[in-house]
Amino acid sequence: xxxxxxxxxxxxxxxxxxxxxxxxAVTARLGTTSVAELEAREDRQKxxxxxxxxxxxxxxKLREERLKRRGGG
Amino acid sequence: MEDLVGxxxxxxxxxxxxxxxxxxxxxxxxxxxxxxxGYGRVRPSFLAARPASLAxxxxxxxxxxxxxxxxxxxxSYFGFGEDTTVHVVAATALLAVLALKIAVVRWWHGLGGLxxxxxxxxxxxxxxxxxxxxxxxxxxR
Numbered sequence: 001x002x003x004x005x006x007x008x009x010x011x012x013x014x015x016x017x018x019x020x021x022x023x024x025a026v027t028a029r030l031g032t033t034s035v036a037e038l039e040a041r042e043d044r045q046k047x048x049x050x051x052x053x054x055x056x057x058x059x060x061k062l063r064e065e066r067l068k069r070r071g072g073g
Numbered sequence: 074m075e076d077l078v079g080x081x082x083x084x085x086x087x088x089x090x091x092x093x094x095x096x097x098x099x100x101x102x103x104x105x106x107x108x109x110x111g112y113g114r115v116r117p118s119f120l121a122a123r124p125a126s127l128a129x130x131x132x133x134x135x136x137x138x139x140x141x142x143x144x145x146x147x148x149s150y151f152g153f154g155e156d157t158t159v160h161v162v163a164a165t166a167l168l169a170v171l172a173l174k175i176a177v178v179r180w181w182h183g184l185g186g187l188x189x190x191x192x193x194x195x196x197x198x199x200x201x202x203x204x205x206x207x208x209x210x211x212x213x214r
Contacts, residue, residue, distance in 0.1 A: 007125075008124040008127050011120065011125060012132070015103055023092055025095075027092065
């Protein structure tokens with residue numbers, strides 16, 4: 001392979017590297033836009049809220065039972 | 074067309090357009106370096122003028138395709154907005170100067186002396202078009 005051919009291929013590869021770097025940098029700046037990932041995030045949030053709600057109801061039930069027992073005893 | 078663009082970008086038209094426009098901007102900066110080497114203004118030891126000019130032409134061909142794709146996405150999905158006058162004017166001028174540059178490179182060789190001026194104009198208009206759209210969008214994130 002001659003020097004000019006090598007240099008030409010190197011220049012094109014450098015352009016490809018620039019493309020890759022820009023895509024990575026801009027995508028990182030934009031954050032995720034994947035619909036699947038956004039839906040999964042929403043599902044996780046809903047599940048967390050539901051768990052919290054259930055725990056709150058459980059605590060409320062226990063408190064009421066305790067109060068009932070005290071009132072009865 | 075609007076539906077096609079939306080489907081291809083899976084609903085993320087703005088984001089895809091910003092990534093593509095930024096790639097074009099990044100490569101445009103590289104093009105300045107390549108043509109500076111091609112014209113002998115910069116003489117790095119690792120790159121001669123002829124391969125630099127050939128690479129400039131090859132990357133330029135790819136850039137034209139990307140610019141047209143971004144322009145089509147922009148027009149079909151967003152149209153002409155009311156508060157985007159600078160962007161619309163810069164983008165329209167960019168397409169016109171780019172078309173003229175291609176005509177000079179391919180057919181009107183007699184106007185070859187205008188190429189440096191046309192190249193710098195393309196870069197300036199591209200920078201302005203990017204700044205008033207993708208640059209703005211990225212700055213707000």
